[in-house]
Amino acid sequence: MKSFVLLGCLSMVNFSLLAQSQPASPSSRPVTKEMQEIYDRANAKPTTSIITTPTRTEPTRSKPEKTSFATTGDFRGRSYIGIKAGGNYTTVLNENTDAELNFAPGYHAGIVFNAALGNVVSFQPEILYNHNALKAKQFGDNYTFTSSSIDIPLLFRFSFGNQTQFFVNAGVMGSYLLKTTSERAGTKFKNDLSDWEFADRTKFSGVAGIGVAHNLPKGQIFLEARGHYLLGNLSEGFYKSDALRDFHATLSLGYLIPF
Numbered sequence: 001m002k003s004f005v006l007l008g009c010l011s012m013v014n015f016s017l018l019a020q021s022q023p024a025s026p027s028s029r030p031v032t033k034e035m036q037e038i039y040d041r042a043n044a045k046p047t048t049s050i051i052t053t054p055t056r057t058e059p060t061r062s063k064p065e066k067t068s069f070a071t072t073g074d075f076r077g078r079s080y081i082g083i084k085a086g087g088n089y090t091t092v093l094n095e096n097t098d099a100e101l102n103f104a105p106g107y108h109a110g111i112v113f114n115a116a117l118g119n120v121v122s123f124q125p126e127i128l129y130n131h132n133a134l135k136a137k138q139f140g141d142n143y144t145f146t147s148s149s150i151d152i153p154l155l156f157r158f159s160f161g162n163q164t165q166f167f168v169n170a171g172v173m174g175s176y177l178l179k180t181t182s183e184r185a186g187t188k189f190k191n192d193l194s195d196w197e198f199a200d201r202t203k204f205s206g207v208a209g210i211g212v213a214h215n216l217p218k219g220q221i222f223l224e225a226r227g228h229y230l231l232g233n234l235s236e237g238f239y240k241s242d243a244l245r246d247f248h249a250t251l252s253l254g255y256l257i258p259f
Contacts, residue, residue: 084254104133
């Protein structure tokens, strides 16, 4: 009897050892996270990925807006170029002449440059054509004298104000005589200047003027009164006190544009 019981116990031990030595079936193994990921990768359908290339966006460069004078509200310190024209009045300032002097109309026209040196001061050279005339009566005869010249004033201009400006200018002027004529009793003569040297034809004067200017969005319009007083020529230098000295008064209207 004891031998049967012992044999039965040994049989049970062998079966239990056999059960432990056999590998577990796959269905009984616990599924780990790593195993699930491997399975998913192996059985997943291939996906087509769309690769997008980032486009480079260029910064938008806006063109700088042109600043007009009307926008800034400041018209001072501007440089200009333009034209002017007007009328001339000529007389002789000397007490040694006994001729009776009368008015004869003259005119001028030319180009004006105005270079700003600051908000108030500017340098203003000009190139002008001047035609001057003078009537005189002496010993019962009537005379008319005319002269034409190229004049180059070199002025400093002082402007006060903003949109509407009042200004004064002063400087010197060089003149090159082109021709002269004389008329007596209705007969006109053209004076021969062929034997005149360059120094004889070139004169210099003192200049001063006053005027008003109004600034527009695209330019400046001005009205100016000016006087030229003859000082001498390159041949003789400054004239002596008893010499006849021409005085020219001019009234000009002009238009300038900024640059």
